[in-house]
Amino acid sequence: MSTTLPLFRRAFFDSWRSTVAWAAGLAAATFLYLPLYPSIGGSAQMQNMIDALPAEMTKALNYDQIATGPGYTQATLFGLIGFLLMTIASVGWGAAAVGGDEESGQLELTLAHGVTRVQVVLERALSLFLRVVLLAVLVLVLVRLLNDPAQLAIRPENLFGAAVLFAGLALLSGTAALCAGAVSGRRTYGLAAGAAVGVLGYVFNAVGRQSEDVEWLLNLSPYHWAYGNSPVANGADWAAAGWLSGISAALVAVAAFAVDRRDVGT
Amino acid sequence: MAQAISTRSLTKKFGPREALQGVDFSVEVGSVFGVIGPNGAGKTTTMRCLLDIIRPTSGEVRVLGKDPRAGGPELRRRIGYLPGELFLEGRVTGRTLLAHYQAISGPVAPGRIDGLAERLGLDLDRHTRKLSKGNKQKLGLVQAFMHDPELLVLDEPTSGLDPLVQQEFHAMVREAQHNGQTIFLSSHVLSEVQQTADTVAILRDGRIIAVESVSGLRKRAVRRVRFTANGITAHDAGALLDGVPGVGHLEVLDSDGSITLSATVEGAIQPLVRALGALELTDLVLEEPDLEEAVLKMYSSPADTDQREAAR
Numbered sequence: 403m404s405t406t407l408p409l410f411r412r413a414f415f416d417s418w419r420s421t422v423a424w425a426a427g428l429a430a431a432t433f434l435y436l437p438l439y440p441s442i443g444g445s446a447q448m449q450n451m452i453d454a455l456p457a458e459m460t461k462a463l464n465y466d467q468i469a470t471g472p473g474y475t476q477a478t479l480f481g482l483i484g485f486l487l488m489t490i491a492s493v494g495w496g497a498a499a500v501g502g503d504e505e506s507g508q509l510e511l512t513l514a515h516g517v518t519r520v521q522v523v524l525e526r527a528l529s530l531f532l533r534v535v536l537l538a539v540l541v542l543v544l545v546r547l548l549n550d551p552a553q554l555a556i557r558p559e560n561l562f563g564a565a566v567l568f569a570g571l572a573l574l575s576g577t578a579a580l581c582a583g584a585v586s587g588r589r590t591y592g593l594a595a596g597a598a599v600g601v602l603g604y605v606f607n608a609v610g611r612q613s614e615d616v617e618w619l620l621n622l623s624p625y626h627w628a629y630g631n632s633p634v635a636n637g638a639d640w641a642a643a644g645w646l647s648g649i650s651a652a653l654v655a656v657a658a659f660a661v662d663r664r665d666v667g668t
Numbered sequence: 669m670a671q672a673i674s675t676r677s678l679t680k681k682f683g684p685r686e687a688l689q690g691v692d693f694s695v696e697v698g699s700v701f702g703v704i705g706p707n708g709a710g711k712t713t714t715m716r717c718l719l720d721i722i723r724p725t726s727g728e729v730r731v732l733g734k735d736p737r738a739g740g741p742e743l744r745r746r747i748g749y750l751p752g753e754l755f756l757e758g759r760v761t762g763r764t765l766l767a768h769y770q771a772i773s774g775p776v777a778p779g780r781i782d783g784l785a786e787r788l789g790l791d792l793d794r795h796t797r798k799l800s801k802g803n804k805q806k807l808g809l810v811q812a813f814m815h816d817p818e819l820l821v822l823d824e825p826t827s828g829l830d831p832l833v834q835q836e837f838h839a840m841v842r843e844a845q846h847n848g849q850t851i852f853l854s855s856h857v858l859s860e861v862q863q864t865a866d867t868v869a870i871l872r873d874g875r876i877i878a879v880e881s882v883s884g885l886r887k888r889a890v891r892r893v894r895f896t897a898n899g900i901t902a903h904d905a906g907a908l909l910d911g912v913p914g915v916g917h918l919e920v921l922d923s924d925g926s927i928t929l930s931a932t933v934e935g936a937i938q939p940l941v942r943a944l945g946a947l948e949l950t951d952l953v954l955e956e957p958d959l960e961e962a963v964l965k966m967y968s969s970p971a972d973t974d975q976r977e978a979a980r
Contacts, residue, residue, distance in 0.1 A: 408768060411768075411771075506755050507751070507754075508755050508756070510751050511749070511808075511811075512772070513720075514749035515741075515745070515772040515773045516773055516774070517741055518740060665722035665723060668722060
């Protein structure tokens with residue numbers, strides 16, 4: 403029997419429960435945050451409160467633009483809760499894709515069949531990519547649906563660009579996890595690498611925005627590459643999207659190269 | 669005759685540890701070859717080298733005429749592999765999992781999967797991670813056998829199987845051999861392979877210390893004989909048996925005009941049978957030879973084995 407992309411199909415369809423669970427979480431976060439905008443973000447009272455907060459804090463949380471619909475969506479959904487959920491999902495999938503599978507002893511049997519190692523890594527990376535894109539599309543659709551009821555006034559092309567960067571940013575953490583897991587054969591190393599990319603990116607952005615002395619940190623922050631110009635409000639920086647996907651692709655290539663050259667399951 | 673597997677000076681180092689220290693053996697097409705040895709002897713490492721899961725440090729491996737590294741997916745489609753430790757954790761049914769492995773191995777005849785599952789008594793509609801160890805092992809056997817590969821590489825195939833299923837497995841191996849397939853299997857005990865294997869290799873500390881045909885082992889192996897006879901004294905019976913070549917460990921019990929004698933017999937049994945023909949036997953038990961003992965001798969004294977090898 404020959405089916406196209408058998409490894410992708412298994413990785414994608416066998417994990418549907420996990421995909422659905424993360425989709426539900428993202429949907430819940432979207433429905434929780436965005437409808438509150440008219441009563442929180444848009445009100446003068448809220449703006450006064452934000453103004454009263456230390457400037458460092460509003461910058462760290464990206465709350466400086468929270469008084470507009472796009473700024474609010476950027477800060478709360480794409481920049482915080484959505485970013486968090488997407489990163490965790492992507493890192494978990496990435497770490498499990500090769501390193502986790504090897505550690506649990508199942509990769510050995512897969513490799514004993516008629517597949518190449520490069521094929522295993524690429525098809526599983528494709529599955530990771532598609533699952534992340536699915537979640538991003540879901541968020542895109544939900545924000546679009548809530549745009550009018552929640553008076554967000556987000557321009558569709560800006561929303562699209564933000565969703566692309568949203569996916570690209572999560573994918574970078576996920577492919578870092580996949581790569582570290584594939585190189586080491588350990589799920590934990592994958593999780594650590596993926597989490598490091600996500601957390602450090604966020605922290606470098608938060609700290610880098612505080613003063614010109616530490617501004618250079620922003621250059622090291624994938625979070626800042628993606629969200630530095632607030633894409634929901636101002637449109638995507640497509641160069642950043644290019645960088646994110648380019649580095650992700652390179653990480654997958656490194657993973658494929660590493661797995662192809664080493665012993666498995668030892 | 670063509671060789672399904674051959675290795676020459678196969679070595680594998682994991683850091684400073686030498687798992688294989690120059691393994692040489694060959695398996696003829698259509699034969700059943702068992703490799704036995706204690707845990708850590710290098711059985712699993714050898715098998716993983718055949719499947720290109722790990723790469724040898726040095727030496728040469730040929731599987732179905734090809735180098736496993738160069739043979740790639742096309743070569744592995746012609747092999748059925750059962751790993752020594754089988755982990756099946758997915759939340760999928762056995763049927764779904766087998767459909768996946770079917771998609772990445774050689775062509776599977778229609779109805780073959782259900783046929784094998786039925787023979788082994790495996791329920792394909794249960795989730796794999798809820799299966800017992802024995803049932804996971806059955807699932808592993810089905811995926812190894814289902815595409816009727818030219819070569820089966822089975823690492824401890826009977827572990828976790830109850831005796832009835834083991835019998836069924838032995839029947840499957842014999843059928844596969846009858847179809848011209850080659851079977852390479854391992855065990856840490858000989859009794860598991862002696863029923864099916866033509867030849868056994870004994871692996872210890874990363875080296876093959878002996879390759880023996882099972883019939884050869886059987887010839888050299890020690891059997892136990894026990895009989896009861898009337899009309900003979902314990903002394904005469906002892907003297908009679910003493911004269912038979914290969915007999916040892918004589919014990920005679922005298923009770924009420926009949927004697928019960930037990931002994932061990934090494935080598936041919938014809939002289940023993942001839943001697944017993946003169947007696948008025950009321951009971952006779954001649955046990956299957958204990959090949960385990962024959963092999964244990966090799967384990968315990970490698971020097972003897974070397975001498976025997978040299979004497980050939």
